[in-house]
Amino acid sequence: MAEQQEDCQSDTFSDKHDVKHDAKYARRGWFVRLLPHPLLSLVLICLWMALVNSFSVGGLLVGTLFGMLIPIYTAHFWPDRPRIRKPWKILSFIVILVFDVFIANVQVAYLILFRSPEKLRSHWVVVPLDVCSAEGITALAATITLTPGTVSSDLTHDGKCLLVHCLDIESEEETVRRIKDRYERRIKAILS
Amino acid sequence: MMSQIMEIVIAVHIVIGSAFVLVGSYGLIRLPDLMSRLHGPSKATTLGVGGCLIASVLYFTASEGRLSIQEVLITCFLFLTAPVTAHFIAKAYLHTHKDCPKALPLPKGEHNWSTFDKKPS
Numbered sequence: 001m002a003e004q005q006e007d008c009q010s011d012t013f014s015d016k017h018d019v020k021h022d023a024k025y026a027r028r029g030w031f032v033r034l035l036p037h038p039l040l041s042l043v044l045i046c047l048w049m050a051l052v053n054s055f056s057v058g059g060l061l062v063g064t065l066f067g068m069l070i071p072i073y074t075a076h077f078w079p080d081r082p083r084i085r086k087p088w089k090i091l092s093f094i095v096i097l098v099f100d101v102f103i104a105n106v107q108v109a110y111l112i113l114f115r116s117p118e119k120l121r122s123h124w125v126v127v128p129l130d131v132c133s134a135e136g137i138t139a140l141a142a143t144i145t146l147t148p149g150t151v152s153s154d155l156t157h158d159g160k161c162l163l164v165h166c167l168d169i170e171s172e173e174e175t176v177r178r179i180k181d182r183y184e185r186r187i188k189a190i191l192s
Numbered sequence: 193m194m195s196q197i198m199e200i201v202i203a204v205h206i207v208i209g210s211a212f213v214l215v216g217s218y219g220l221i222r223l224p225d226l227m228s229r230l231h232g233p234s235k236a237t238t239l240g241v242g243g244c245l246i247a248s249v250l251y252f253t254a255s256e257g258r259l260s261i262q263e264v265l266i267t268c269f270l271f272l273t274a275p276v277t278a279h280f281i282a283k284a285y286l287h288t289h290k291d292c293p294k295a296l297p298l299p300k301g302e303h304n305w306s307t308f309d310k311k312p313s
């Protein structure tokens with residue numbers, strides 16, 4: 001456990017990785033320099049094609065050009081790439097997320113319309129985090145904001161706890177358990 | 193040409209979508225303080241805008257006879273930006289309310305919430 005925490009800190013919340021990364025970047029071959037972030041390139045090409053909204057070879061060429069240039073110029077903003085170990089699990093996560101967003105909307109709409117504001121049991125809740133990487137925490141915080149009656153508000157400096165505001169909850173333990181079990185576990189499974 | 197059924201499906205999506213946006217906006221006046229008001233626009237509107245965008249996809253797919261996926265992009269961008277906006281508003285709330293550090297639960301561990309804590313060396 002102690003080792004793991006040590007790893008968390010050196011991995012995410014230190015300023016030293018820039019230097020390390022530059023050295024690593026300089027040692028890379030021409031292919032990595034040309035395509036520093038293949039996944040980002042692919043996403044950008046798909047994004048461009050969706051923006052154009054019709055398929056043409058010219059559009060694909062321009063998209064490929066952007067898809068190659070943007071990662072090269074923004075490579076220094078990505079010192080640590082998130083390693084997505086199990087990409088197929090993203091799909092099931094998105095399905096659950098969309099379903100929960102739908103439920104969240106109906107629930108919040110019900111609370112707004114039929115519950116008098118004085119009877120709302122709104123609370124601050126502390127969620128201790130197991131996810132270490134900045135990308136994982138960002139994904140979890142965004143998920144919490146999008147799902148039933150919770151908005152993530154603040155993070156501790158060491159990235160160990162998340163402050164969450166709940167609109168109407170039964171018990172704090174139950175909310176924390178649901179967040180950890182339903183979302184954090186899945187995000188952890190995708191990233192490790 | 194669009195069939196009658198398609199038009200009804202599109203209309204239903206638009207009506208449901210706008211109903212959720214209306215409820216979300218109503219929440220802004222009804223709920224008591226800023227933090228609970230945040231819940232309305234950050235969630236109720238995602239489904240509202242989503243419903244209207246699905247209607248848009250269906251309409252242009254039916255009327256022009258080819259798949260239109262630009263609207264899916266808008267949904268994606270909305271999903272990416274809505275939590276960030278909510279987070280910034282929450283941060284602004286924490287900064288401007290003087291009683292906040294005391295009203296908040298303390299985190300486990302040695303560091304306090306980053307809004308109130310000094311930068312660790």
